[in-house]
Amino acid sequence: QVQLQESGPGLVKPSETLSLTCTVSGGSISSASHYWGWILQPPGKGLEWIGSIYFSGTTYYNPSLKSRVTMSVDTSKYQFSLRLTSVSAADTAVYYCARLRRISSGYYVDYWGQGTLVTVSS
Amino acid sequence: SYELTQPPSVSASPGQTARITCSGDALPKQYAYWYQQKPGQAPVLLIYKDTERPSGIPERFSGSSSGTIVTLTISGVQAEDEADYYCQSTDSSGAYVAFGGGTKLTVL
Numbered sequence: 001q002v003q004l005q006e007s008g009p010g011l012v013k014p015s016e017t018l019s020l021t022c023t024v025s026g027g028s029i030s031s032a033s034h035y036w037g038w039i040l041q042p043p044g045k046g047l048e049w050i051g052s053i054y055f056s057g058t059t060y061y062n063p064s065l066k067s068r069v070t071m072s073v074d075t076s077k078y079q080f081s082l083r084l085t086s087v088s089a090a091d092t093a094v095y096y097c098a099r100l101r102r103i104s105s106g107y108y109v110d111y112w113g114q115g116t117l118v119t120v121s122s
Numbered sequence: 123s124y125e126l127t128q129p130p131s132v133s134a135s136p137g138q139t140a141r142i143t144c145s146g147d148a149l150p151k152q153y154a155y156w157y158q159q160k161p162g163q164a165p166v167l168l169i170y171k172d173t174e175r176p177s178g179i180p181e182r183f184s185g186s187s188s189g190t191i192v193t194l195t196i197s198g199v200q201a202e203d204e205a206d207y208y209c210q211s212t213d214s215s216g217a218y219v220a221f222g223g224g225t226k227l228t229v230l
Contacts, residue, residue, distance in 0.1 A: 049219040060217045063123045105216030108155040112164035
């Protein structure tokens with residue numbers, strides 16, 4: 001059973017950088033069939049895809065966040081990470097890490113982390 | 123960026139059928155997926171590849187596709203089905219993920 005666990009600060013100051021790490025267990029982070037991703041959900045609102053990364057380092061980012069997002073993967077530690085720069089109160093959200101299964105074209109989330117609330121406030 | 127459109131809310135009485143639609147320009151080419159999310163929990167995959175149901179998902183959940191619209195149908199709605207439902211797909215390139223805005227199902 002694949003498990004994903006987010007870790008990182010729960011409080012970030014405006015204009016600073018949000019950094020989160022997801023640790024993968026129970027499955028290979030170097031799977032050829034999967035991407036790894038981040039999804040955010042502001043309080044009371046819907047899901048928004050932030051981006052996806054392959055074990056090789058190939059990334060795809062949401063165009064609306066692309067200028068502020070960097071994702072990376074460390075296969076030796078079974079971890080992948082998110083950096084979101086210049087945060088504001090609008091970035092306050094539950095951040096989920098996820099495993100995305102690639103099929104023909106497109107992909108879907110087959111495993112989710114439990115989510116971690118990040119609040120942007122001074 | 124690519125957009126998927128869902129109705130904000132749907133309601134149904136216990137035992138009735140609830141249908142939630144999701145529209146998007148790339149849906150004729152890309153598969154759609156449906157997730158259920160209950161308060162305080164991570165989403166759960168209900169339907170994949172338009173119509174397939176993962177193991178453990180009750181048969182009352184089904185998916186269908188017609189052109190630019192996909193539909194999640196819940197037959198014989200139960201009180202426990204009250205939740206938010208999200209469709210998800212990718213743009214025509216297959217690289218960029220999109221979620222619908224979500225539909226709140228209220229069981230009357």
